Amino acid sequence: MKHVTCAVIGCGVIAPTHIESFIKIPDLSIKHLCDLDLNKAEKLAAQYSIPNCTTDYRAILMDPEVDCVSVCTDHFSHAEITVAALEHGKHVICEKALTSTESGIDAMLDAHRKRPELVFSGIFQHRCEPTNRYLRNLIQSGKFGRILTCSLYVSCLRTNEYYQNDAWRGTWANEGGGVLINQSIHHLDLLRYFFGDIESVAASYDNFVHQGVIETEDTIAIALRFRSGILGTVIATSGSKSVTWRSGYTITGTEGFMEYTDFIPSYVNFVDSSLKEKVIKDFSDCKLDDALQVSKGYYGGGHPAQIADIIDAIRNGREPYVSGEAAAGTAKLVLACYESSRTGKWVNL
Numbered sequence: 001m002k003h004v005t006c007a008v009i010g011c012g013v014i015a016p017t018h019i020e021s022f023i024k025i026p027d028l029s030i031k032h033l034c035d036l037d038l039n040k041a042e043k044l045a046a047q048y049s050i051p052n053c054t055t056d057y058r059a060i061l062m063d064p065e066v067d068c069v070s071v072c073t074d075h076f077s078h079a080e081i082t083v084a085a086l087e088h089g090k091h092v093i094c095e096k097a098l099t100s101t102e103s104g105i106d107a108m109l110d111a112h113r114k115r116p117e118l119v120f121s122g123i124f125q126h127r128c129e130p131t132n133r134y135l136r137n138l139i140q141s142g143k144f145g146r147i148l149t150c151s152l153y154v155s156c157l158r159t160n161e162y163y164q165n166d167a168w169r170g171t172w173a174n175e176g177g178g179v180l181i182n183q184s185i186h187h188l189d190l191l192r193y194f195f196g197d198i199e200s201v202a203a204s205y206d207n208f209v210h211q212g213v214i215e216t217e218d219t220i221a222i223a224l225r226f227r228s229g230i231l232g233t234v235i236a237t238s239g240s241k242s243v244t245w246r247s248g249y250t251i252t253g254t255e256g257f258m259e260y261t262d263f264i265p266s267y268v269n270f271v272d273s274s275l276k277e278k279v280i281k282d283f284s285d286c287k288l289d290d291a292l293q294v295s296k297g298y299y300g301g302g303h304p305a306q307i308a309d310i311i312d313a314i315r316n317g318r319e320p321y322v323s324g325e326a327a328a329g330t331a332k333l334v335l336a337c338y339e340s341s342r343t344g345k346w347v348n349l
């Protein structure tokens with residue numbers, strides 16, 4: 001098995017999840033950590049016995065031993081770092097939301113097109129969780145009949161302090177948005193994963209409870225038309241003190257209906273009652289391996305599974321389960337929603 005040497009760029013909240021996911025993989029070492037704040041890198045390096053720390057990610061890219069970098073910085077900087085890493089021949093694991101601008105997304109995809117032998121994946125760990133994979137198969141095997149509508153809500157609380165603690169959060173320049181691009185992008189991505197590409201969107205956002213603290217939206221409502229003809233809606237807010245973290249989908253097909261709350265079916269009905277029983281049983285058998293649970297509950301347990309898949313893709317010269325292109329599609333969807341709200345028009349994707 002080829003030894004893989006990794007580095008993590010950005011040593012904030014999500015970095016330990018990448019480090020712990022790497023640690024679980026045999027024949028893999030983490031050689032460098034990087035953060036603009038050297039203290040953050042050094043603290044993590046001490047905790048996980050990682051030998052080198054730097055504030056300059058380019059120094060890592062110059063190291064010929066490094067095969068793969070995880071990009072765990074703010075959204076805007078993902079593009080510059082990813083492009084540079086691909087140009088230096090490194091495989092790239094880039095955290096969501098890939099990045100915050102259309103030109104940045106295109107530059108990342110262009111850089112990968114020039115180095116197709118490299119693996120480039122965007123983190124959408126929920127695609128790797130067993131219940132979500134099962135639900136996708138169920139939908140795509142036609143068990144709901146013709147799907148007519150789907151809806152999604154994400155309700156959570158992000159306090160003023162959360163936004164004030166890190167300068168990039170809640171800014172158009174560096175986060176690229178608010179509750180949609182950050183907290184809800186996972187759920188939006190699963191809409192594409194479950195139901196396929198989206199043709200057009202109409203959205204309206206506002207800042208209801210974080211006025212004077214963030215310049216981006218804390219609340220958004222979206223209407224969606226999928227290429228397959230499904231009609232959908234999304235509502236998301238980070239402004240309610242009554243709910244820390246809650247998400248849910250409804251799926252209505254001609255033959256089946258489901259409410260799917262925090263990635264667990266909370267209500268299931270199929271015209272075929274034997275199918276209903278089978279689906280309920282199958283879901284209860286879909287347990288995430290305990291060994292995969294490394295991070296905050298609502299991050300899910302998908303990071304280790306996705307990162308293990310990416311390293312396997314590097315070793316075997318294959319596409320990762322979540323390609324950079326797939327992640328780019330969801331980032332572009334987010335940007336289309338913002339454009340629609342600003343212009344007051346439907347935006348085609």
Ligand SMILES: NC(=O)c1ccc[n+]([C@@H]2O[C@H](COP(=O)([O-])OP(=O)(O)OC[C@H]3O[C@@H](n4cnc5c(N)ncnc54)[C@H](O)[C@@H]3O)[C@@H](O)[C@H]2O)c1
Nearest residue numbers: 010011012013014034035036072073074095096097166299
């Ligand atoms: N997949 C998930 O569930 C999940 C969860 C949380 C965060 N994230 C994503 O992870 C990324 C980081 O989020 P976070 O919450 O860890 O942010 P954070 O602010 O806690 O950490 C980001 C770190 O990157 C560093 N940084 C910024 N620019 C840099 C550069 N050019 N070189 C080196 N270091 C640099 C900052 O100093 C900071 O320490 C974001 O894209 C975020 O959306 C994903």
